[in-house]
Amino acid sequence: MDKIVIRGGKPLSGRIPISGAKNAALTLMPCALLTDEPLTLRNLPRLADIDTFGHLLNNHGLSTTIEGTHPDEFGRVMTIRANRITSTVAPYDIVRKMRASILVLGPLLARAGEATVSLPGGCAIGNRPIDLHLKALEHLGAEIELAAGYVKATAKGGLRGGKYVFPLVSVGATENAVMAAVLARGESVLENVAREPEIVDLCNCLRAMGAKIEGIGTERLRITGVRDLHGATYAVMPDRIEAGSYACAAAITGGEVELVGASEADLGSTLDSLREAGVEVTPTADGLSVKRLNGLRGVTVSTAPYPGFPTDMQAQFMSMLAVAEGASLLTETIFENRFMHVPELSRMGADITVRGRSAVVRGVAGLTGAPVMATDLRASMSLVLAGLAASGETTVNRVYHLDRGYERLEEKLSAVGADIERIGDG
Numbered sequence: 001m002d003k004i005v006i007r008g009g010k011p012l013s014g015r016i017p018i019s020g021a022k023n024a025a026l027t028l029m030p031c032a033l034l035t036d037e038p039l040t041l042r043n044l045p046r047l048a049d050i051d052t053f054g055h056l057l058n059n060h061g062l063s064t065t066i067e068g069t070h071p072d073e074f075g076r077v078m079t080i081r082a083n084r085i086t087s088t089v090a091p092y093d094i095v096r097k098m099r100a101s102i103l104v105l106g107p108l109l110a111r112a113g114e115a116t117v118s119l120p121g122g123c124a125i126g127n128r129p130i131d132l133h134l135k136a137l138e139h140l141g142a143e144i145e146l147a148a149g150y151v152k153a154t155a156k157g158g159l160r161g162g163k164y165v166f167p168l169v170s171v172g173a174t175e176n177a178v179m180a181a182v183l184a185r186g187e188s189v190l191e192n193v194a195r196e197p198e199i200v201d202l203c204n205c206l207r208a209m210g211a212k213i214e215g216i217g218t219e220r221l222r223i224t225g226v227r228d229l230h231g232a233t234y235a236v237m238p239d240r241i242e243a244g245s246y247a248c249a250a251a252i253t254g255g256e257v258e259l260v261g262a263s264e265a266d267l268g269s270t271l272d273s274l275r276e277a278g279v280e281v282t283p284t285a286d287g288l289s290v291k292r293l294n295g296l297r298g299v300t301v302s303t304a305p306y307p308g309f310p311t312d313m314q315a316q317f318m319s320m321l322a323v324a325e326g327a328s329l330l331t332e333t334i335f336e337n338r339f340m341h342v343p344e345l346s347r348m349g350a351d352i353t354v355r356g357r358s359a360v361v362r363g364v365a366g367l368t369g370a371p372v373m374a375t376d377l378r379a380s381m382s383l384v385l386a387g388l389a390a391s392g393e394t395t396v397n398r399v400y401h402l403d404r405g406y407e408r409l410e411e412k413l414s415a416v417g418a419d420i421e422r423i424g425d426g
């Protein structure tokens with residue numbers, strides 16, 4: 001397993017290109033199942049999860065063609081063709097590698113009238129049930145059966161429009177429901193839907209394919225089903241979590257970085273909390289410029305569905321606040337086990353106390369490098385950030401977690417002055 005070695009203490013300076021958003025790409029790719037015409041996605045990040053999703057779509061009989069981009073360029077172009085769906089089964093050995101595989105459920109049901117998808121199971125950060133996905137689809141006329149670790153969904157005679165009020169906000173369940181409703185017979189009203197920018201990206205892509213969706217970006221979507229969708233070419237939005245992560249890198253190292261392609265609107269409350277912590281964020285012609293003014297200040301942050309502070313930024317923020325002046329209170333309201341970075345940060349000298357869903361972070365003068373273990377995607381990034389600021393050498397093990405969500409991380413950080421290298425185990 002590869003590891004990453006960082007020799008910290010160098011302020012970052014320069015430009016970091018922000019890649020296409022992983023969590024947008026993972027809901028745009030299954031849209032190809034909804035039409036027999038080609039869907040071309042631009043600005044796709046080179047990430048393990050994207051490749052895994054491509055293999056999943058191949059398993060359903062779709063072709064995925066990467067159009068020629070120079071290996072050094074960011075932003076792949078992929079054309080996905082679903083003129084024939086040869087299998088409606090998403091097997092365990094693929095789904096277990098990537099939970100987002102569950103996002104083929106809605107589109108397969110909508111297009112083929114059936115789907116058999118392995119239950120994704122939990123992951124490091126929590127149990128992550130899919131009950132809301134299933135309830136929403138039942139309200140669109142699906143019959144759901146659970147057997148032998150699989151969801152077997154059918155919609156004899158096709159899905160029909162329905163009304164569903166989500167009892168709690170779920171990004172994935174919203175995405176499955178929207179991708180099903182666009183081909184359902186009649187009108188659907190989905191209430192208390194997720195409003196993340198990735199949902200807006202999904203709705204905009206579906207509209208480009210001929211879907212009829214009103215209320216995009218609000219908590220209420222009204223969808224009028226159409227008989228067919230056509231192909232389209234669509235560019236994936238920039239990754240707001242990658243951008244937020246590198247903003248924390250600039251802040252924690254006391255540097256100044258331009259995040260090329262980052263969008264102020266998408267980063268919403270993350271920027272508010274960065275500014276509250278003493279970080280200057282300024283829109284530029286190409287993106288956002290981020291620099292630490294003086295010392296960092298402790299803040300209180302509670303994760304929440306968009307437009308609240310994103311749970312995917314919690315671990316990275318904690319690293320930054322570990323070296324702030326004063327204390328911070330971080331509360332994780334979305335997932336039940338998303339503090340696994342805490343013991344590793346503590347080994348680097350951070351002063352963090354966890355009580356249930358909240359963590360008190362008392363700022364320390366500095367961190368010291370150490371060998372640390374990555375446990376999940378965003379926890380891994382928080383350890384990289386700590387390593388960038390720490391004195392001495394930090395070795396982050398199990399970096400395959402990082403490769404799921406950060407395209408060419410060490411290249412992007414080296415280019416702005418970080419002393420970072422990847423060591424393969426041969």
Ligand code: EPZ
Binds near residue numbers: 128129405
């Ligand atoms: C998406 O996961 C993201 N993944 C996650 O990003 C992100 O943390 C999460 O949304 C919240 O923003 C992708 O987009 C691929 P949810 P998802 O359904 O859809 C509970 C990353 O680091 N819930 O919004 O799985 C669930 O347990 C990843 O990039 C149910 O109870 O998240 C959680 O507590 C990590 N029943 C809460 O809702 C359900 O049927 C929010 O989960 C579904 C969810």
